[in-house]
Amino acid sequence: MSKDEDFKISHVKLGVEGLDKQHKKILKDISNILTSSSEEDVLFLKKIQELKKIMFKHYETEEKFMKDNSYTEHDAHKSEHNKLKKLIEELETETANGNISLCRRYELLEILLKGLLLQIHRYDKQMIDFLYHKYEDKFFS
Numbered sequence: 217m218s219k220d221e222d223f224k225i226s227h228v229k230l231g232v233e234g235l236d237k238q239h240k241k242i243l244k245d246i247s248n249i250l251t252s253s254s255e256e257d258v259l260f261l262k263k264i265q266e267l268k269k270i271m272f273k274h275y276e277t278e279e280k281f282m283k284d285n286s287y288t289e290h291d292a293h294k295s296e297h298n299k300l301k302k303l304i305e306e307l308e309t310e311t312a313n314g315n316i317s318l319c320r321r322y323e324l325l326e327i328l329l330k331g332l333l334l335q336i337h338r339y340d341k342q343m344i345d346f347l348y349h350k351y352e353d354k355f356f357s
């Protein structure tokens with residue numbers, strides 16, 4: 217992983233250990249796939265399917281977290297998750313069909329990485345801020 221990517225990853229900590237760990241793992245995996253994206257289709261597909269699994273699991277965790285805490289922006293946040301779910305499914309399908317160029321692999325992985333960083337910086341941070349405020353009284357009274 218390059219220093220740039222390390223920098224990005226180290227600056228997206230939300231302060232919620234479980235979520236931070238999941239984010240770090242997903243970002244590292246995308247970064248690793250990006251550096252080895254010229255691999256043959258079967259191997260590449262396997263990595264994409266593994267990534268999809270952990271991303272879907274992560275979104276499940278966050279959506280449960282939002283529901284359990286009656287987060288008011290749950291629907292908007294979930295629809296952001298759905299955008300990237302669709303994107304990784306697109307990448308999976310195109311790879312499985314064997315008609316994906318190296319350029320297209322890069323393109324989709326870059327969009328995925330940027331989309332994920334945006335989600336963490338914007339939507340996840342918003343969610344955590346909401347919860348801190350919601351429970352502020354309990355922590356500081």
Ligand SMILES: [Fe+2]
Nearest residue numbers: 278335336340
């Ligand atoms: Fe997240």
